[in-house]
Every structure is written in C-alpha cells, then in structure tokens.
Amino acid sequence: MLGILRSIVQEVNGARDLQESLDIIVSRVQAAMNTEVCSVYLLDPASNRYILMATEGLHKKAVGKVSLAHSEGLVGLVGSREEPINLEDAPSHPRYRYFPETGEERFRSFLGVPIIHHRRVLGVLVVQQREASRNFDEGEEAFLVTVSAQLAGVIAHSEATGAISGLSLTGEEARDVSFNGVPGAPGVAIGRGVVVYPPADLDAVPEKATDNPEGELAAFQEAVKAVQEDIQKVSERLSDKLRPEEQALFDVYLRMLGDNALPGEVVNRIRNDGLWAQGALKQVVNQYVRHFEMMDDHYLRERAVDIRDLGRRILSHLQEGDTRQVDYPEGTVLVSEELTPAMLGEVPRGRLVGLVSVRGSSNSHVAILARAMGVPTVMGLVDIPVNQLDGKELIVDGFEGQIFASPSAELRHFYEEICEEEDELFRGLEALRDKPCITTDGHRVSLLVNTGLMTDVVRSLSHGAEGIGLYRTEVPFMIKERFPSEHEQRQYYREQLEAFAPNPVTMRTLDIGGDKALSYFPINEENPFLGWRGIRISLDHPEIFLVQVRAMLKASEGFNNLQIMLPMISNVSEVEESLHLIYRVYHEVREEGYQIHMPRVGVMIEVPAAVYQVRELAERVDFLSVGSNDLTQYLLAVDRNNPRVAQLYHSYHPAVLQALVRIAQDAHSVGKPVTICGELAGDPGGALLLMAMGYDALSMNAASLPKVKSVIRSISREWAAQLLEDVLLLDSPHVIKSCVDLALRGAGFARYLRPSRSSVPVPTYESAR
Incomplete structure (x- = not known):
C-alpha cells in the first residue's frame, strides 16, 4: 500500500490542473482498492455545495452537474462530521440521497472520508461497492484516510491555481x-x-504562451546544442580517468538529447501548444521525472536525477540567451x-x-x-x-x-x-509632530522608534520620534558579505546617534540566529528559535562582541546619547559576563583618548525565564526593555513567522498581558524604567493598555507613531487604567481585542481601526496555509 500511495502522490503532483489531479485520484484509488466506484466531491466555496468533480464507476455525464447542499446526503454528513463513514447498506441510511443521473442505485456499500487541509474541508473522497455484504475493512478505511490526508494539500494547491486562472469549481468566473x-x-x-524567478530553477519557471514560436524553437535548439557540446567536452576530458562503463553514462546523456528523445517532445509542445521554450522544457522534464520515479527498479528510478540535471543545463543556456527585459x-x-x-x-x-x-x-x-x-x-x-x-x-x-x-x-x-x-489620516496628524505625548490628565509617555537603516531615521524624524528605542545592529551585518570592520560599524552607528542627538539611541547588540542568519556565518539547527542566538552567540564569540561595543562607544563621542541593550537574556550570569566585557572596552577606549561617558546598559525581556527574574536583572542594569514580539512567541509556543500557525499568535492573549503587567510592576518596584518595543506598542489600543500598565516609553515603527500619539493625547490615564482592569478579567484574546476596539470606537477613534470586510463578499478561495 505504501508503494501504491507513493506512486499516486507522485502522479498527482505532476498533474497540470485540478481536473487532471482528480481524474488520476479516482482512477488509481479504484484500482488500488479493487472497488467498483471511486468519486471525489469538492466543496465549492462560492455556493457552499458539494460538486461531483470526478468519478470512476458512476456515469461520467453526472460530473460537474450533480451537487449537494453543505449538509445534504451521506457526502454532506461526512463533511459536516469531519470523519469517515463506513456503511454496508448505504440506501437504508436516513441521510442517503439518491441521484438518478449518477447510476449509483446499483451500489450499496459506502465508504466516505473527508478531504481536510488545515482545518478547511475541501471535499469528500468516496468508494462504493455493489455487494451489500462487503464491508470495507479497517485497513481499507485507513488507506483511504491516508490517501485523503496526503493529497489534500495538492488538491488545495490545484484548486487555488485554477481559481487564479479565473475559474471556480463550477466553471464560473472566480474573483477575490x-x-x-x-x-x-x-x-x-x-x-x-x-x-x-531564480536562474536555472525548473520549478520556478512560469508557464506562458509565446507569440513567436519560431524564435522559441531556435533558442531551444541552440541551447540543446550547447549542452551536447558541454557534455562531449567533459567526456573527452575525463576519458582517460574513467572506466568504460562509467564513460558510457555520457553516451546515455547524449542519447537523451537526441531529436527523438526529450528535445523532440519539447519541440512538439512549442509548436502544438504555443508554449515558450522554458515552460515547454519544464513540462517535459517533469513528465520524464515522474515516469522514472514511479518505476520499481531502483537503478531506473535514480535516472530521474539525470533527467532533471539535463533539464537544468538546457534551462541555464536558454536563460543566458534570453535577451528579453x-x-x-x-x-x-x-x-x-x-x-x-x-x-x-x-x-x-x-x-x-x-x-x-x-x-x-x-x-x-x-x-x-x-x-x-x-x-x-x-x-x-x-x-x-x-x-x-x-x-x-x-x-x-x-x-x-x-x-x-x-x-x-x-x-x-x-x-x-x-x-x-x-x-x-497621516496628513491630518502632521500637526502633532513636535507636540509631546501627554494624556489629558498630565501623564507623560515617550514615543520612540525601531530602526535598522538610515531611511528609517529620516522617516522617524519627520514623524516626531523622541529617540530610538531599538536600533537593530544586525542590519549592517546582513548587508555585507563578511563581518563589518570596527571602522565600518562605527560609521553606521554614528549616523544614528548624530541624527537623534541629544535624544537617546538604544542599540541592541548583535541579534542573529533564529530566522536571522548571515550568509557568511551559517547556523544550522533543528530548532533555531530555541538555539544559538542573541547574547549566546556574542558571549561565545567575544571577538565579535568586543569589536561591536568598541565601535558603539567610539561612535558616541561628542553625543553621549548611546544606550546599549542585550538581547535574549535568560539568566543573571549572562548579564554579569556582558557587563564585564562592556566595562573592559569602556576603559580601553578611554585610555585611547576618547572623551566618552559610560553608556546606560539594559536588557531585553523576551524569554519567559526573564519574566520571573525581572527584579534580579533590574538590580544589575540601568533599564529594561520588553521585546513583545518574541515574548509572545515564546509564551504561546508559536513561531510568529509561520503562516500555518499564524492564527494562534495573538498579542492580546491573556497570558501575554498578565506577563506584561508583572514586568512593569517588578521593574518599578526596584526603581528602574521599563520600555517596550514590538507590534503591540505600535497598535493604538495596545499602546493604551501598555501606558496604563506603567511602561515609561513605547518604541514602534515610524508609521505607527502619529496614530499612537494622537490617541494617547486624547484620553486620560484613568480611562486607560479602567480599560486595562476590564480586559484583564477576560480569557479570550479575540474578545479582549474586540473590547479594546469597542472602547476606541466609543472614544471617537474608529478611523484608527482597520475597517471590517463584513460588507464585502467572502473571498472565494483560500490558499493552503
């Protein structure tokens, strides 16, 4: 069964469109299970009805014409229950629905399994048998469930591809x-x-028509000739180093490039189907690869690699000769x-x-x-x-x-x-640029910005930022092909410090790892977010950390507005070791004659362990700053960059808000200021809650700053504190967000909230997430 499943998946993966995928599924499953009927019903998002899309065993004329309401018949029952239904005598079931045009009155045994992709029911896969005495056994049921699970993603992808091309399941125009x-x-x-698309990548080549088939044919034949010459040259160069049987592989390659082999089929697709050369090559190579991969013989299966290699070589020459802009x-x-x-x-x-x-x-x-x-x-x-x-x-x-x-x-x-x-809105908020961020009852909050490039600085100043709450020092490292020198780093840092002087500029030390890798310093880990990143790398490589701190300190001469922030702190010893190195560099730079002050040093609270050590950490540094994006990610065990679980990531989660309250209280209990940088700070509703919690400064993207300032200047801290008290009693992030949005609407800030699409038709298709 595993071998059969593999071949079905490979063949369906190579189908050109949704209908071909479904036809392959019903044909192969019917044969594999030795049953009389196999059918696929897909749920049309536009009409919310199940449509018979492919069948082997029922009347073909019923395909595309028979449809059932969302909860109608046994198919609707399988979909609504989202589990298999296995019946010996289907017509006797109270939910049985008979369609004369299908000719299914002859079949009594019924097994249906839902096709589900990331919680969305795409359709139902059904097998049927004439004999009432035949009950599909557990092994057959398990096989059909496995087929459905394996192919759900392919069906979703094919469905979306068809929709983009402009057709819905019913053949009508697809929109949105x-x-x-x-x-x-x-x-x-x-x-x-x-x-x-990247060069020489067959999978990335778009399929499109050409209005110059002769030109495409000429380009393709020239590319094939170039590859033949390349292979011949390599064969001759290695002739005295290879055994005859190894040398014969080059002859196999050359035979594959003969007019009656792969090139001949590509030429036919260019002439007959009107495809451009690169798209035709992709189709033929993928067809050959699928054919070889399905073979039982191991040696022959391996030849699929050779075919793909030849395809890439031809594609490379095609792209080199493609002068179209x-x-x-x-x-x-x-x-x-x-x-x-x-x-x-x-x-x-x-x-x-x-x-x-x-x-x-x-x-x-x-x-x-x-x-x-x-x-x-x-x-x-x-x-x-x-x-x-x-x-x-x-x-x-x-x-x-x-x-x-x-x-x-x-x-x-x-x-x-x-x-x-x-x-x-932004034109109307320009007048607030130079005004302080003070509530109606006199509470002052500093609004800072997160930056990484000089263009960020220009925008931040135009929006009235009072300083930098987070400068991502990894950006200069990411745009280089090597570690930047001390002199190069010093130039980058001084630009930021000078632009905002005398206001504070908080520079986070190098925070690579996780999803921020350097091409020249690769870090390969199975779980990078819980691995070697942030301060862990800096302390393991003091030669990088010391150079960076030295560049920061020298860049601050004459401005003295530098603040240093340590990322990914999870215990006190990391802070003590970092401070030892920072003080060492400070004294060395002073001895070199630089007139600088010792910068304020702070730590980022973004790991759950740090939440419970705020007091101990605060006693050793000058300030604390919460990285709310990472803290939310770690508290909820959700990778915030993974679209498959993106719906589980929520900054208004009760656990996140409770943690933020605790951090602010513990920091102030030992007399240390606390700031926050992350998406929540740049959200008007989130900013109100954070201000009510007691955060001294909010750091955000420059684009968010005018809205946040406008909202905070228009309400009292007492009003925000009452809102915070109310939402802390709630246990759902979605209810909390709705409560905050409702409060903002009531206070006259509806224009700052994203409008609802409830008045717009629901999009007809959604991709595999």
Whole structure:
C-alpha cells in the first residue's frame, strides 16, 4: 500500500490542473482498492455545495452537474462530521440521497472520508461497492484516510491555481482569490503582479504562451546544442580517468538529447501548444521525472536525477540567451519564491508598490528594506501557485498578511478607500509632530522608534520620534558579505546617534540566529528559535562582541546619547559576563583618548525565564526593555513567522498581558524604567493598555507613531487604567481585542481601526496555509 500511495502522490503532483489531479485520484484509488466506484466531491466555496468533480464507476455525464447542499446526503454528513463513514447498506441510511443521473442505485456499500487541509474541508473522497455484504475493512478505511490526508494539500494547491486562472469549481468566473501569509511591511498596495524567478530553477519557471514560436524553437535548439557540446567536452576530458562503463553514462546523456528523445517532445509542445521554450522544457522534464520515479527498479528510478540535471543545463543556456527585459509596469507588485534586495533594485524608481515573497519572514532583510521604503509586503505564503500570479491584478494587504488575485470591483473599492483614508489620516496628524505625548490628565509617555537603516531615521524624524528605542545592529551585518570592520560599524552607528542627538539611541547588540542568519556565518539547527542566538552567540564569540561595543562607544563621542541593550537574556550570569566585557572596552577606549561617558546598559525581556527574574536583572542594569514580539512567541509556543500557525499568535492573549503587567510592576518596584518595543506598542489600543500598565516609553515603527500619539493625547490615564482592569478579567484574546476596539470606537477613534470586510463578499478561495 505504501508503494501504491507513493506512486499516486507522485502522479498527482505532476498533474497540470485540478481536473487532471482528480481524474488520476479516482482512477488509481479504484484500482488500488479493487472497488467498483471511486468519486471525489469538492466543496465549492462560492455556493457552499458539494460538486461531483470526478468519478470512476458512476456515469461520467453526472460530473460537474450533480451537487449537494453543505449538509445534504451521506457526502454532506461526512463533511459536516469531519470523519469517515463506513456503511454496508448505504440506501437504508436516513441521510442517503439518491441521484438518478449518477447510476449509483446499483451500489450499496459506502465508504466516505473527508478531504481536510488545515482545518478547511475541501471535499469528500468516496468508494462504493455493489455487494451489500462487503464491508470495507479497517485497513481499507485507513488507506483511504491516508490517501485523503496526503493529497489534500495538492488538491488545495490545484484548486487555488485554477481559481487564479479565473475559474471556480463550477466553471464560473472566480474573483477575490485570497492567500494568507505573514505581514512583512504594513500598508495596502493595488497593482499588477510581476513574477521574477531564480536562474536555472525548473520549478520556478512560469508557464506562458509565446507569440513567436519560431524564435522559441531556435533558442531551444541552440541551447540543446550547447549542452551536447558541454557534455562531449567533459567526456573527452575525463576519458582517460574513467572506466568504460562509467564513460558510457555520457553516451546515455547524449542519447537523451537526441531529436527523438526529450528535445523532440519539447519541440512538439512549442509548436502544438504555443508554449515558450522554458515552460515547454519544464513540462517535459517533469513528465520524464515522474515516469522514472514511479518505476520499481531502483537503478531506473535514480535516472530521474539525470533527467532533471539535463533539464537544468538546457534551462541555464536558454536563460543566458534570453535577451528579453522584464517589463515593470506602473504599480508593479513584485512576486517571487524568495525575494532578494537585488530584485528590488531592478524595478525602475517609482513603479514598485508592493512585494510578495513565498519564503521569508517579517525579520528577513527584504522585509526590513520594505518597511524602510514604505512598500506593503506579504511573506511566507505557503503553497501559493506563484507562477500563476504573473500579470494578474493583485491587492497586497500588509496589515493582515494577505493578498487577493483578480479582485472584484467591490473589493478593489474597499481597499482603495483604505489607501485614501491612510493618506488623509497621516496628513491630518502632521500637526502633532513636535507636540509631546501627554494624556489629558498630565501623564507623560515617550514615543520612540525601531530602526535598522538610515531611511528609517529620516522617516522617524519627520514623524516626531523622541529617540530610538531599538536600533537593530544586525542590519549592517546582513548587508555585507563578511563581518563589518570596527571602522565600518562605527560609521553606521554614528549616523544614528548624530541624527537623534541629544535624544537617546538604544542599540541592541548583535541579534542573529533564529530566522536571522548571515550568509557568511551559517547556523544550522533543528530548532533555531530555541538555539544559538542573541547574547549566546556574542558571549561565545567575544571577538565579535568586543569589536561591536568598541565601535558603539567610539561612535558616541561628542553625543553621549548611546544606550546599549542585550538581547535574549535568560539568566543573571549572562548579564554579569556582558557587563564585564562592556566595562573592559569602556576603559580601553578611554585610555585611547576618547572623551566618552559610560553608556546606560539594559536588557531585553523576551524569554519567559526573564519574566520571573525581572527584579534580579533590574538590580544589575540601568533599564529594561520588553521585546513583545518574541515574548509572545515564546509564551504561546508559536513561531510568529509561520503562516500555518499564524492564527494562534495573538498579542492580546491573556497570558501575554498578565506577563506584561508583572514586568512593569517588578521593574518599578526596584526603581528602574521599563520600555517596550514590538507590534503591540505600535497598535493604538495596545499602546493604551501598555501606558496604563506603567511602561515609561513605547518604541514602534515610524508609521505607527502619529496614530499612537494622537490617541494617547486624547484620553486620560484613568480611562486607560479602567480599560486595562476590564480586559484583564477576560480569557479570550479575540474578545479582549474586540473590547479594546469597542472602547476606541466609543472614544471617537474608529478611523484608527482597520475597517471590517463584513460588507464585502467572502473571498472565494483560500490558499493552503
């Protein structure tokens, strides 16, 4: 059964569209289980009905025509119960529903299993048998459940691909196709998708038509000839070093490149199907690979690797000879499997409006650049058919981490209004730039910004920031291909210190590891977030830490507004060891003649262990700063950059709020100030709760600062304290968020909340998350 399952999965993975996938499933499962009927019913999100999409054993004319309501018949029962139903005599069941057009009155035994992908019921897989005496046994039921679980992701992906192409399950036009990922940079963008892909990657090649088949044929034949010459040269060079049987492998490669083999099929697809050469090559190579991988003979299965290698070689030559320039229209939404800074640089100035990256996280270099540039970005879109987005109209919602393809006029209008409201709101808040952040009853809160690049600084100053609460020193390390020298670091740091002098600039020491890796200092771990990162690396590599601190101290001469912050602290000994090194560098720099003051040193509270040691840590440093994003992640055991569990990550979780209250109380009990940096601080409602908890300063992205200042200046601390008291009695993060939003609406701040899409039709499709 495992062998059969593997071959089914491989064959379905290679299908060109949803219908081909479903036809393969019903055909192969029927044969594997030796049953008379196998059918697939898919749940159409638009009509909320199960539609018979493929069958072996029932009348083919019923495909696409027979449908059941969401809870109708045995199929609806399987879907609503979300578990298998196995019956010896299906017609006698009270939920049995008979459709004459299917011809299923002959079949009595019934086994149906739900097709579920990440909590969403996609459909139902059914097998049927004529004999009433045959009851599908436990092994057959387990096999069908396994097939369903294995293929759910493929079906979801194929379904989304078809929807992007403009068709729903019923063959009607599909609109508002949605995909969920991770917010990379806030904002909303509406534009046209432009897919860019890495070189010599067959899987990344988009499939598209050509209007010049002769040109494609010429380019392909030239690429094949170049690969033949390459292989011939290698064969001749190694002829005296290889045995005859090893030398014969080169002859096999050359035979595969003969006109009657792989190239012949690619030529046919270019001529007959009108595909461009790269897309035709991808299709044929994948077909060959699937064919070899399904063979029982181990040696022959391994030849799939050779086919793929040949395909990559031909593709490489095709791409080298491809002189066509990528067209970047006005309103370009750049889409890629993995965006790089170089890809951003290719887009002409003023044309880039949004970014979509299948891989990556909110802390990746591209996300940091996107925030600095003010470009709405969504990352971590698992299983999205990225190549289908080329040329499609897209909406990028960087607030929610969601994109929409082929939006309806109503959805487009909804997001256009959001863009206009955001622009109007910020124009109206410009008058607050130089005013202090004080509540109506006189409580003062400092508003700081998180920065990483010089462009962040320019925006922060224009928004009225009172200093830097978090400068990510890893950014200069990430944009280099080696560790930056002391002199280079000193230049970066001095720019930040000078821009904000005399206001404080808090520099976090190098915080790599987790999802922030350096190409020249790779860290490979099974669980990087619980591994070697932050202060752990700095203390294990004092040569890196000492150079960084020395650069910071020298950069502060004449300004003396430097504050140093230690990340990922989990015990007191790490603080003591770090302080010893910082004091050592301070005295060395003073001895070199630099006129500097000893900077204030603080620690980040972002690990649960530190929450319960706040007093002990505070006694050894000058201030505390909570990293709320990481603290939330560790408290809830949820990777905040993983879209598969993104719905479990919630800054308003009761445990998170209780921890934040405790931190503020414990820090103030020993007389030390406490700040917070993270997404919660930049949320108007979250900022009110934090201010009520007693946080002395809030640090956020520059774009969030005007809204937060406007809200805090318009309410009293007493009002916020009452709100905090009310929400601390609640036990659901979603109820807490709703309660806070309701309070803001009641106080006249509805315009600061994201509008609800309840008035807009629910998106028809959702990607595999």
